[in-house]
Amino acid sequence: MLTSIEQDGHVLHLRTRESFNLFDIDSVSLIIGPNGSGKSRFLQRTVEQFASRRLPDFGSDCQLVFNYVDQRKPQDWGVVYYTPVQNRIAFRAQKHFVDASQRREQDLLQLYEHREIIESFGLKINLLVKLRADEKKVGDFLALALVEDEKGRYASKRHQPQLRSIRDLKARLERFSDFNGDQRELTYLQNQYKRELSLLSGYVLDDLRTREPAASNVLTALCATFHHMQKQNYDILSYIALIDEHLPSSYFQHIDPGSLQQKKHVGSRRLFRYILERLDNFAFEKGPRGVYQYALTNEQERLHFASDREGPFEMVLPGMSSGQWAIFNQIISLYEAIKRLAAPPAGNRASPREPITKLLVLIDEGDAFLHLAWQRKYIWQMNKFLSECKHTFGLTLLQLIIASHSPLLASDVPGEFVCQLNLEDHAQNKGRAASNDDFIEPDTTSPSFAAPLHAILNRSFGAVTIGEFAVRRINAAIAALKAGTYGPQEKYLISVVDDPIIQRELQRLVPHTEHQSQ
Missing domain, CATH: 3.40.50 (Rossmann fold)
Structure with missing residues (x-):
């Protein structure tokens, strides 16, 4: 030993x-x-x-x-x-x-593997799987893509009049002069453009919802796929091709798969199927801000997400502190x-x-x-x-x-x-x-x-039990009181001192005339 x-x-x-x-x-x-x-x-x-x-x-x-x-x-x-x-x-x-x-x-999967050790240390592991699938953001993204498609590569001709009015508002904003333009007109144009774009976003999402089969997770899987695709700089046509394949929309034209980058297109289709399979097999609950989550209950469930280190599903410990x-x-x-x-x-x-x-x-x-x-x-x-x-x-x-x-x-x-x-x-x-x-x-x-x-x-440890700022303020107050000064600052400081002994000693230094006036 x-x-x-x-x-x-x-x-x-x-x-x-x-x-x-x-x-x-x-x-x-x-x-x-x-x-x-x-x-x-x-x-x-x-x-x-x-x-x-x-x-x-x-x-x-x-x-x-x-x-x-x-x-x-x-x-x-x-x-x-x-x-x-x-x-x-x-x-x-x-x-x-x-x-x-x-x-x-350590990553969270390793923590789960050592669950018995961690719990013997007095800690609990309640792992959640989170998936980001914000329909509102996806709708806004698709609406803006439709407005910017002035050459009609994928925007349906059926909705061109609706898109034209929003494009006109956008063009007026781009021509607006910050030097001699009317600020009230600018505010009106900005609010009108945001309102029209938001309405278009809602129409696109409603159109997709009407085409989704009952009790289906297709739209959620599409939104989650789109969130993940944004991290990898996919072309807009790849997004439209997935919509065209799974929820054909009246807002978009048919996309020829042969015109796409095949490697990325195959990757996005595989990712969509991967997400949809897990949404169908696990009862994810929708939370705020388009986040879906599922509480893992056993080892077998964990294994379904073990390979998703860089994928759309994220392991989290809710409320975990540093x-x-x-x-x-x-x-x-x-x-x-x-x-x-x-x-x-x-x-x-x-x-x-x-x-x-x-x-x-x-x-x-x-x-x-x-x-x-x-x-x-x-x-x-x-x-x-x-x-x-x-x-x-x-x-x-x-x-x-x-x-x-x-x-x-x-x-x-x-x-x-x-x-x-x-x-x-x-x-x-x-x-x-x-x-x-x-x-x-x-x-x-x-x-x-x-x-x-x-x-x-x-x-x-050779340390005092009061913070340095408090010590210096109290010492300054003591010097002032000994010099006969008793102003609002000294009065306030004495009132907030929580140590009764220090407070009592400070009170003893208050000038006698001040005691009488109190």
Whole structure:
């Protein structure tokens, strides 16, 4: 078992003989300190110490301390590192090391595959399939296409008089002068053009609806197909050809398929059939803004949409926050990394090796992007999750080290397993190796486990519990009150201070004459 790590005059304890382990995994330790104090560097050096070396590294400023059984075998361990932040540190390739941060961000189908893991972490996955098929936008698109088809390539002659009046309005708008034209006339022409175009859009859609068989999804499938075709720059004739094939409209002429780009035409027909088949087989519900959605209820249904990564159907988790997504991505990346080390694929002759049974997990600011309520649960949930991983993969040892800025995480770790770094020590020790005489035991009197947050902030993190803006405003008010000034700003500030002690002390500084006038 790894009992401690010594670096730059600091000791991070993982286990001691005197302490009873409170966690379900073999240890949980915490590194705290401000930005630039060397937390990430501490983890990086730790990873490097597990690298396989034929000769000792005399220049190392990091020392791993194991119990007697593991004293000479650090290379038998596996190490997993993870951070959600973008400015990641770089690691050299090592045989038994996985940088889980390098995994690409999880997609929703992968989340569904790891549903049991995610739900054991206290999260729920309720996947929806969404399809965009906005009839109003498609109608407007077709109406504008008809108006712009002045050469009659596809617009039906039957509706030419109706189209001609809209084209006249459009021509008048294009000739209108912004310098000497009447603004009221311009507003009238714009409103009239929009109104006529909107009416034409409605007529086109009504005409398509009357030609659709009862209880059919053809129009919805056409609209969804058109939405997807717009992303790929299809010619307008491809749209009209699909309408002509499935819902022949009096507004459009017959399109000869031989005049189309055959590859794209075949692709659009295939896409339409693909969408229509799924609309017929799944009870999609129409939502606002032309969005249809269906709630996936089982694994078999998911497989119907598994291949649609770049297609018209989109997997969504309704109401998912950035914090939830950060947790989803983190636990799956960690799970896959642990699996890779603890359960290597069978029959790999290229690099055969025995499964890892001892594992050290390093998480650098894993609580980043999480709401305070999620930070409060982070240690508990990570302990539970890694305990299940230890059982699943038959690990004999699993130890966790977390680097964090969060006082909420510090309140969940006993003080003897918290290592506090600071900017001064990092600046002094940067660029030199530490000798054994340099090591300083951490100040275990700093509050951590189950301590009030204000005590942890003040003594462990060296921070005050009030925002800087509020502190400066209160100090300015104190100076003004001591100088005998008590104006509207000071009066308002005192009224909005929510700390009763600070408010009472400010009231004591109010000039005596002001107390009497109140």
